Amino acid sequence: MHQLDNYLLEACKKGNRIAQMQVYDTYSRAMFTVACRYLNNEEDAKDAIQEGFLKAFTNIENYKPKATFGAWLKRIIINQCLDVLKKKQLKFNDLEVSELKIVNEEDWNFDSRITKQEILYAIERLNEKHKLVVKLYLIEGYDHKEISEILDIPIKTSRTHLRRGKLKLQVLLKEKYNETRY
């Protein structure tokens, strides 16, 4: 995502509405796309990003240029979506034990005939917790430390969910291609 120019940022810090609208216009579609991955209803997703933008503007002083503005914003939007999900009673069970199985976490090699769209459909079929962690890791590109902060769960739990999510994904996609290797 491109870098927001300083002038615009300064104007936003001063609470300039025109500048804020400009930032909104720059990022709203990308953020809406992100939000739609977590909230099924487009209306909810729109409300969530707008709420997220408002929070971002109120807390714009906390933005540090070490990350891109887009990345900073995305984190806020995702948190906002998760808040909505939490209200809909999604609970993470931290007691879920991680099995002592050595799986190569870095191996995400799937049959190359599988398309992005098919993967996205398969992800939607995972259970809620696995789905979230897989999305945050695979699509948004967060690491386990970041995921554990976002979801407020231990890193170990994040790893477990991801591992199970991946295994399930492989099963789901295997059905389709009848891949024997997995």
Added chain:
Amino acid sequence: MKQDIRDLFKTEDDLKALPENHRTEFLEKLKTQPKKKFTSFSWLKIAAISVIALTVGYSIFMNEPEPVLVSPMIAQIEAVEAEYLKNIEAEWENFVAIAEDEILVARFKKKLEDLDKDYKENSIRFKEDANNLLVIESLVDNLQTRLQILQDIQKHIKILNQKNEHYENTI
């Protein structure tokens, strides 16, 4: 053939389109937000803007001719300006008194002069169109920025001095 599916998600293609009217809706939400936190002199700014808004409102309501509308506004702005300049001057003197670094003083002098130049340009625009709230806001902002940078640097100098003192004491 295998592919690392993480690579598939490195780029974000086909963005989704937002529902219609989302912009107007957001603008409405923005407007209901409380304004930014107050800095020490922002009451002056608020006072200035509200006086101007009242004057404009009053004049429109009374349907008075244009010249009568403009002059009280300019007078108000000038009063605010004088108040600010007095404060800025005082802060400047404080600053020069505590700053022991000529380069620093010169740098701030330059900063203030630049701001003053901007201010003069905006003043001309203000005289041309005294009803433009954006111009008025930029004038007040300019004065406030000057005050703010002077206060900030003084705070900084004070902290430095305290640290030095502390350091000397520990030796």
